[in-house]
Amino acid sequence: MSFEITIGINAVSVLLEKNPEDIERLLIISGRRNRRQTELVNLARLKNVRVLEVSKEEFEGQVQGTHQGVAAFVSKNSAAPRDIVSAAELIESVGKRKSELLLVLDSVTDPHNLGACLRTADAAGVRFVIIPKNNSASLNSTARKIASGAAETVNLLAVTNLARFLTDLKQVGFWIIGTDERATKTIYQQDFRGLVVLVMGSEGSGLRRLTREKCDFLASIPMAGDLSSLNVSVAAGVTLFEAVRQRSLDGG
Numbered sequence: 001m002s003f004e005i006t007i008g009i010n011a012v013s014v015l016l017e018k019n020p021e022d023i024e025r026l027l028i029i030s031g032r033r034n035r036r037q038t039e040l041v042n043l044a045r046l047k048n049v050r051v052l053e054v055s056k057e058e059f060e061g062q063v064q065g066t067h068q069g070v071a072a073f074v075s076k077n078s079a080a081p082r083d084i085v086s087a088a089e090l091i092e093s094v095g096k097r098k099s100e101l102l103l104v105l106d107s108v109t110d111p112h113n114l115g116a117c118l119r120t121a122d123a124a125g126v127r128f129v130i131i132p133k134n135n136s137a138s139l140n141s142t143a144r145k146i147a148s149g150a151a152e153t154v155n156l157l158a159v160t161n162l163a164r165f166l167t168d169l170k171q172v173g174f175w176i177i178g179t180d181e182r183a184t185k186t187i188y189q190q191d192f193r194g195l196v197v198l199v200m201g202s203e204g205s206g207l208r209r210l211t212r213e214k215c216d217f218l219a220s221i222p223m224a225g226d227l228s229s230l231n232v233s234v235a236a237g238v239t240l241f242e243a244v245r246q247r248s249l250d251g252g
Contacts, residue, residue, distance in 0.1 A: 004074050005141040006151075007067040009036050013043065014149030015072055020047035022074050027052050029059045029069040040070055065145060087168030090128060090157065100195050101243055102174070104130045106162065106211045107202040108232055111137040115146025116233030117200070122150035124240040130165070133158040166214040169197055178207050178215035179239055181229050190219040192243035200236050 003024060006015055015023065026044045028037065030053035044051050049072075063071045094100050103126050108114055114137040121129050136158070137143060144151045159165040166176050177190060178199040192198070199215060201207035212218070221230060221238055230238070 002075075004139070004144070005063060006072040006074055006144045007063060007065050007070065007141055008145045008148065009040060009068045009070055010148045011144050011151070012070050012072045013040055014152045015074070015144075016040070016043050016047055016049065018152040020044075020049050023049045024073045024075060025050045025052055027054060027059060027062065027071045027073065029056050030054060031056075033069075037069055065141065087165055087172065090130075090169075091172055093128070093155075098194065099247065100174075101126055101192070101240075101247065102128050102130060102169075102197045103236065103240065104162070104166070104197055104199040105136065105232075105236075106199055106207055107132060107135045108200065109135065109137050110203055110232075111140050111143035112146050113137065113203060113231065113233045114139070115143035115148075115151070117236050118143070118147040118150040118154050118156065120233065120237040120240060122147075122153050124237075124244050126154065126240065128155045128157060130157045130159060130162075132162045133160050163210040163214050166197065166199075166211070170214070170216070175217065176215045177217045177219060178212060179221065179235060180206060180212070180218040181220050181223075183218035183220040185217065185219050186222050187219045187239050187242045188222070190217060192246045196243065198236075198239060198243065200232055200239075203232050 006012055012026070026049050028041060028051060033041070041051055103117065103121050105114065105117055108117065108131070118129060139151055139156060170176060174195040174197050176197045176199060177192065179187070179201065199207065199211060221235055
């Protein structure tokens with residue numbers, strides 16, 4: 001069986017709290033532990049997760065990155081985004097709510113950006129993040145580390161045909177709002193209340209043509225400096241929290 005590796009105390013702690021059954025083993029560097037590492041080991045044992053203590057050399061032979069001395073090995077099947085066939089499944093999860101904010105990442109291929117977007121989505125109260133099944137970053141150890149636990153708290157869903165999926169959402173009352181630096185309307189002029197899908201484009205080329213055509217509205221982030229665009233995860237944060245601001249005023 002192949003595994004994805006989740007590293008970092010925050011990310012592993014949330015994984016232990018939310019989905020301990022997905023963890024095949026917890027690897028930790030043997031020797032003196034700090035308080036947070038000790039708490040993590042105690043939590044793993046409480047959740048009946050196997051804990052293996054190894055030397056630093058053996059640990060770093062299996063784990064790369066800023067690991068903080070802990071790593072959880074998760075089966076790839078449980079680590080992958082959940083596939084959904086159509087909007088019907090998502091609508092069933094949303095229920096009859098009159099207010100829902102979804103985040104779509106159109107071909108965001110950098111796992112750092114995927115992880116950062118998941119973390120921001122969690123902070124903004126977004127329950128569902130949707131990505132295309134192909135041409136998108138995977139939920140690997142880097143994305144999980146950057147997400148700092150949000151990979152376990154936010155539902156990451158993968159769709160085969162993003163354009164058709166957006167059409168289905170429109171048919172049940174969602175407004176599709178894409179971000180585009182060329183848009184004449186700014187995010188501060190755009191209404192984000194009610195049933196809304198926010199679509200962020202890729203790091204380099206922005207929204208794909210078909211995705212852009214499915215948007216009901218396009219909005220830009222006004223830029224006061226010399227640069228013309230923001231990193232996609234930063235842009236997602238700015239836009240999501242403008243939406244949160246508006247929705248809080250509206251009670252939604």
